[in-house]
Amino acid sequence: KQEVTQIPAALSVPEGENLVLNCSFTDSAIYNLQWFRQDPGKGLTSLLLIQSSQREQTSGRLNASLDKSSGRSTLYIAASQPGDSATYLCAVRGGNYGQNFVFGPGTRLSVLP
Amino acid sequence: KAGVTQTPRYLIKTRGQQVTLSCSPISGHRSVSWYQQTPGQGLQFLFEYFSETQRNKGNFPGRFSGRQFSNSRSEMNVSTLELGDSALYLCASGEGGSSSYEQYFGPGTRLTVT
Numbered sequence: 253k254q255e256v257t258q259i260p261a262a263l264s265v266p267e268g269e270n271l272v273l274n275c276s277f278t279d280s281a282i283y284n285l286q287w288f289r290q291d292p293g294k295g296l297t298s299l300l301l302i303q304s305s306q307r308e309q310t311s312g313r314l315n316a317s318l319d320k321s322s323g324r325s326t327l328y329i330a331a332s333q334p335g336d337s338a339t340y341l342c343a344v345r346g347g348n349y350g351q352n353f354v355f356g357p358g359t360r361l362s363v364l365p
Numbered sequence: 366k367a368g369v370t371q372t373p374r375y376l377i378k379t380r381g382q383q384v385t386l387s388c389s390p391i392s393g394h395r396s397v398s399w400y401q402q403t404p405g406q407g408l409q410f411l412f413e414y415f416s417e418t419q420r421n422k423g424n425f426p427g428r429f430s431g432r433q434f435s436n437s438r439s440e441m442n443v444s445t446l447e448l449g450d451s452a453l454y455l456c457a458s459g460e461g462g463s464s465s466y467e468q469y470f471g472p473g474t475r476l477t478v479t
Binding site: 283285286288292294295296297298301341343345352353354355356357358 | 369398400406408409410413421423453455456457466467468469470471472476
């Protein structure tokens with residue numbers, strides 16, 4: 253059974269800092285991994301999708317890496333802004349076609365002005 | 366393209382009643398997945414439909430059911446509601462093929478059971 257954990261559970265940083273969010277999963281036979289952000293009471297916004305054959309993906313100030321063998325992914329946010337405040341979730345999808353996403357519990361990020 | 370839409374956005378029901386939630390995927394997407402989000406359990410997978418067929422199911426009781434129509438729109442039904450069914454219900458759509466299979470989420474339906 254796939255289990256996903258995220259560290260830290262919460263993080264508070266001053267504006268402008270670079271930060272790293274961590275995601276770990278127990279079964280390395282994944283199809284892909286996706287990072288999302290969720291604002292309070294809202295749905296999920298897709299940030300980055302990394303296929304199992306890829307090592308990293310970048311979008312603007314965001315960079316996500318994947319190390320399948322160690323069961324880890326990191327989301328790097330450069331030059332954080334107050335608008336980045338949200339909960340960040342990672343989700344992994346199994347290696348067999350059609351398996352569902354398993355989500356981590358999320359990291360709640362607060363960026364202080 | 367329009368995003369994933371869910372209706373209604375908010376719903377209040379009484380224990381024992383049943384409820385139907387609706388999800389319209391992004392145009393061209395054939396896969397719809399449903400998730401339940403609660404403060405205690407986080408995001409949990411309910412089921413996935415692709416081309417009108419349920420192809421994956423999570424570990425929820427039979428009170429939770431769903432279906433998908435030929436236009437890819439999906440409905441989720443919960444019968445005999447319990448207090449513990451209060452949650453944010455999210456649906457996600459994807460192309461469903463063997464490609465990237467990125468999932469795009471709707472805004473959710475907030476269900477409160479009293």
